[in-house]
Amino acid sequence: MELLKVSLDNYIKPEYFYSGFFIMKNVDYIIVGDGYAALFFAHQLIISKKSFVLFSEEKKSASQISAGIINPVVLKKFTTFWKAQEQIDFLKMTLQQIEEYTKENYLIEAPIHRIFHDEKEQQLWLKKCENDDLKNFLDKNFDRLNGVKNDYLSGKVSQSARLDVSGFFAGIFKFLKNGEYIVKEKFNYTELNVSESTYKNFKYKNVLFCEGMGVKENPFFADIPVNPNKGHHIKVELSKPIPGNITIKKKHFLFPLNEKIYFYGGTYDREQLHHQIDDSAVEQLMNGLKEFYPDKFSLSEVNFGFRPTVKDRRPIIGRHHKYENMYVFNGLGARGILNGCYFSKSLYDFIENNIPLHEEVSLDRFKPSGL
Template sequence: MKKVDYIIVGDGYSGVFLAHQLIKNNKSFVMFSEGKKSASQVSAGIINPVVLKKFTTFWKAQEQIDFLKDSLKEIEGYTGKNYLIDAPIHRIFHDENEQKLWQKKSENSELINFLDKNFDHIEGVKNDFNTGKVNQSARLDVSGFFTGLFGFLENGSQLIKEKFDYAKINTIDSTYKDIEFENIIFCEGMGVKENPFFSEILVNANKGHHIKVKLSEPLSQNITIKKKHFLFPIGDVYFYGGTYDREQLHSHIDESAVEQLVKGLGEIYPYDFEVKEVNFGFRPTVKDRRPIIGKHNEHSQMYVFNGLGARGILNGCYFSKVLYDFIENELPLPAEVSMERFAN
């Protein structure tokens, strides 16, 4: 019988950043990875402290940005690679009113460190009213990040590539097959709906598509451009996306979403382009846009970490430490993320 401090079920941002906390604190663990590409693994990797529709920020944005940068440096210490891409977001303004609103919001104490007061003009895309730069924004090298972390875990015999079987959990002995565990953390995204212990948590699927395109005239700057969607280079192609859909939740590509993306790109890119690839995933979202963290009411060794939504990188990184401190140091969960907030 193998003994571990933790079993992690799920291999998206929540599971991987939780694994980092366990590595930092010398805890033994295994992670179960089904082998399918999660919503995290096909995500854009945007690191953004600003809500770009309304030019507002969100709860603990600066703390999350700072914590992520520190965590990525720690991860570089054992993977040998830096997965942070310094490619700030440039938001294309629709009109002069948006320019004025940005300038006004940039004086706000919550936004002064995020909204750059100087406007830029970006060559190669339509931005008649210029763009505003989001300071402290960046991207994660998503493919490199997951490849690097999975490789590290595999080398340490901590990655188990198989579908987790809930029926094989013995809650009395705290065992799963031939593994004895102290704690088991379910980080499954929308897979939680199949989990008999936490299937009732209030997460809803939000389907997102993105396309990868070949631009006939490549952009001269390695930045992230945003109007309706995000545009940025990945190797010799460009990522453009993603959409948001809470209605069409079937497990295949929606042509209407692809059409929406092609049209959106055509509105800002004046040259020919070719769609090379289409991907989609299901983001686990919560109505108040904050994660869900908690302990099972009957089985005290079981926990859930879910509902990261569109800010999976920031939420997954920051709140993995909150969950770790809740379990190991008996620190209370903030009411804003505790699953008990939906108890009634």
């Protein structure tokens, strides 16, 4: 895929004008949210020289504490998913574009190594290697990993990697702050004047909601069918570091954050949805790590977040059925990086170029008959 060069010469900032006694700001877009959906769509606006303002709360979103795994394979059954290759290619191009204005590379080339539980998994992996949709993702050569138990070896996922999550958000937020794109406050729906297309002192052409599970408080899109999936991860200090900067997967993902601290997670829970740490989830993670890490380790931190998931495992993107300049981008699930990046362009083309959304991700697939 050819890289679209990004020029930030004369990039767009809000225009000011007087309305009565108030100074208003003209923007093409208001974005509500600060996770992957919001930032990847903001990137589309930056490279297209559209003016916008992004509303970000002070608390960290589920995206900001995510693992950052970039993975084209479902590692439980060794299958892939819809548009996996296209999403991988588009993400790599997009991260190169983002590097041009943040001056940082956030792609960590650390492929996933899936530890096999038994010989049956080895044979299944080799069988799946012959499938047209998987042959570019599953390496036929097995590896023996140092520093962990892997009696049945491991398989490498080609084209897998990680995103430097903390660096990604810090770098883009810094750029947004310097460009006067960001407002650090909770969006107040009652101050949105949909008939005048204004919010406080902003006059907008379009408003986009990218709020994750926060959408349940949104009076315009509260009924979209996203369901919370609670995920825990832990940070641990290993007594003996694992050689190489790799990502190891058995039940969960393990990878280094620095020389001492490792990330391990995450869990999936649709039942225990309270806003507190679940001891059972922490125990599950500790036991999962003990299965393949033979040495001592200590727990240093526990985090959890709520992934917005959809029953058909597709994002929800589209226009409000009543307000023509109001949109939603949600339901990214566990593949927030790939879904957020790839479908941000689909949404942008839908709004700006009237290119129809694919029916599998369109909000219209949930529209009641007759609307």
